[in-house]
Amino acid sequence: MIASRIPTVSGTTGRPELLLVLGSCLTVIAILSIVTFLLIREHANAQLDATRSATTIAQLIDADVLRTVELYDMTLQGLIAASQRNDLKQMSAQVRHLVLFDRSNTARFKGDILLLDAHGDMVADSSLLEPKAANFADRDYFQAHVGNHDRGMFISRPFKPRCDCADNDQWQISFSRRISSPTGEFLGVAVASMRLAYFEELFNSLDIGRNSTLNIINSDGLLLAQKPYLENDMIGKSFANRPNVVRLLREGNGSFSSVSSIDHQQRLYTFSRVGNLPLTVIVALSRDEVFGVWQRTAVVVSGATGVLCLGLLWLSWLLSRELRLRHRAERELALLAATDPLTGVANRRTLDQALRHEWFRAQRSGKPLSVLMIDADHFKAFNDRHGHQAGDDALRALAKVIAASIRRPADLVARYGGEEFSVILAETDSAGARQIAEQIRQAVEQLPLVAGAQLPVTVSIGISTWTTASEISLEQLLFAADKALYQAKDGGRNRVVAG
Numbered sequence: 001m002i003a004s005r006i007p008t009v010s011g012t013t014g015r016p017e018l019l020l021v022l023g024s025c026l027t028v029i030a031i032l033s034i035v036t037f038l039l040i041r042e043h044a045n046a047q048l049d050a051t052r053s054a055t056t057i058a059q060l061i062d063a064d065v066l067r068t069v070e071l072y073d074m075t076l077q078g079l080i081a082a083s084q085r086n087d088l089k090q091m092s093a094q095v096r097h098l099v100l101f102d103r104s105n106t107a108r109f110k111g112d113i114l115l116l117d118a119h120g121d122m123v124a125d126s127s128l129l130e131p132k133a134a135n136f137a138d139r140d141y142f143q144a145h146v147g148n149h150d151r152g153m154f155i156s157r158p159f160k161p162r163c164d165c166a167d168n169d170q171w172q173i174s175f176s177r178r179i180s181s182p183t184g185e186f187l188g189v190a191v192a193s194m195r196l197a198y199f200e201e202l203f204n205s206l207d208i209g210r211n212s213t214l215n216i217i218n219s220d221g222l223l224l225a226q227k228p229y230l231e232n233d234m235i236g237k238s239f240a241n242r243p244n245v246v247r248l249l250r251e252g253n254g255s256f257s258s259v260s261s262i263d264h265q266q267r268l269y270t271f272s273r274v275g276n277l278p279l280t281v282i283v284a285l286s287r288d289e290v291f292g293v294w295q296r297t298a299v300v301v302s303g304a305t306g307v308l309c310l311g312l313l314w315l316s317w318l319l320s321r322e323l324r325l326r327h328r329a330e331r332e333l334a335l336l337a338a339t340d341p342l343t344g345v346a347n348r349r350t351l352d353q354a355l356r357h358e359w360f361r362a363q364r365s366g367k368p369l370s371v372l373m374i375d376a377d378h379f380k381a382f383n384d385r386h387g388h389q390a391g392d393d394a395l396r397a398l399a400k401v402i403a404a405s406i407r408r409p410a411d412l413v414a415r416y417g418g419e420e421f422s423v424i425l426a427e428t429d430s431a432g433a434r435q436i437a438e439q440i441r442q443a444v445e446q447l448p449l450v451a452g453a454q455l456p457v458t459v460s461i462g463i464s465t466w467t468t469a470s471e472i473s474l475e476q477l478l479f480a481a482d483k484a485l486y487q488a489k490d491g492g493r494n495r496v497v498a499g
Helices: 016-083 093-100 140-146 197-204 243-251 292-320 323-336 348-365 379-386 388-405 430-445 474-490
Strands: 110-117 122-125 172-180 186-195 213-218 223-227 254-259 266-273 279-286 369-376 412-417 420-426 459-466 496-498
Touching (some): 016 093, 016 279, 016 292, 016 323, 369 474, 379 388
Parallel strands (some): 459 496
Antiparallel strands (some): 172 186, 266 279
């Protein structure tokens, strides 16, 4: 007789309230860890989103500035090409002015566009048919080209015009190119000025929130534009020795958090170089705005989590007093559990009870009783090859096939252990048991192949039957079925043998 085993209670369950408190503490720690992790991740996501937004703003500014500078460069190149025409001196003043400055009207926020000779004297002025006598040899946009053949387009420092015109108090920068003879001799400079109000209009079209700033500096660390102005008279001021400016000029593109040297606020700096130009766009977002929503969320989540954890510990303390009674109830429920958790069929304990019940019923009625012992062929090799998960899936599939072949309410399918199953067939003789066993064997053989397998899963089945003509005990009945199973395996597997 195969008896069911009742699990004993270990000494560790003698103090169940301690286990409950310990588990509750570990749960609280886990909750706090998870919430902390999520808050840290959301903090990083908030910073990442802010960086992406700032990068988008910087890219919009970059694109607009590049287009505007390209227009000014086209104006300069057109001025240089026109100035080198051989027939320019024979033209009238009106025609000459039109030829020289026909492209200048396309430039936005245009200031004066000048043509200077090799000595810095003004040769032509876009605002006058007859230029005034003036010399600009001391300007950086002139000096930059005097001895440099390959300077390309030069962007000057911010300056205010030398004139009594209406915009003489407005900051400007100049774009300039060298005019050279075919032999490379220095002939002069073409200069186009742009009012820095251009940047102010560009910045005003972008929303960066409160307490955040937009800035443009040149490669020397001079401030060309800022929104809003944190201090008066900032334009043209050098910030080249400030740690933040030193870093962003060195790196060219990127993002970092630091304290502003002007207003001493913590800011998230995102910066990018404007193409190949000596200009850098800086988007300085206030960390209070970047993390404002996150901070409010963190306060709410932290408070709710604290209340939850305190409530959990309190409930654990209350439940610890009732844990012993609950443990006894759980033991009784465990003893009543009759189903194998993996396959869903009856477990070994239920098998023993049902077999004893059917044995005594057969003894009283004189009806035959058959037992099938079913074992999956080469299951250990299958498990080693395909893994335990595939093995579990195969066992579930076997249990489903076997259960589908057993239709009478009195019959029982149970997992005997490992990959072995047992079937109790009440009031079934040996021929009927063989027919059912063969149906099971064929149905299992037709199961779909497991991925990577070359052969189908098969089973070997042993049968033993008790009749009134038999003089065997229940133990002998099981032994006969087990012996027939091993005969089926020794005979080549995937077969049915009746004992």
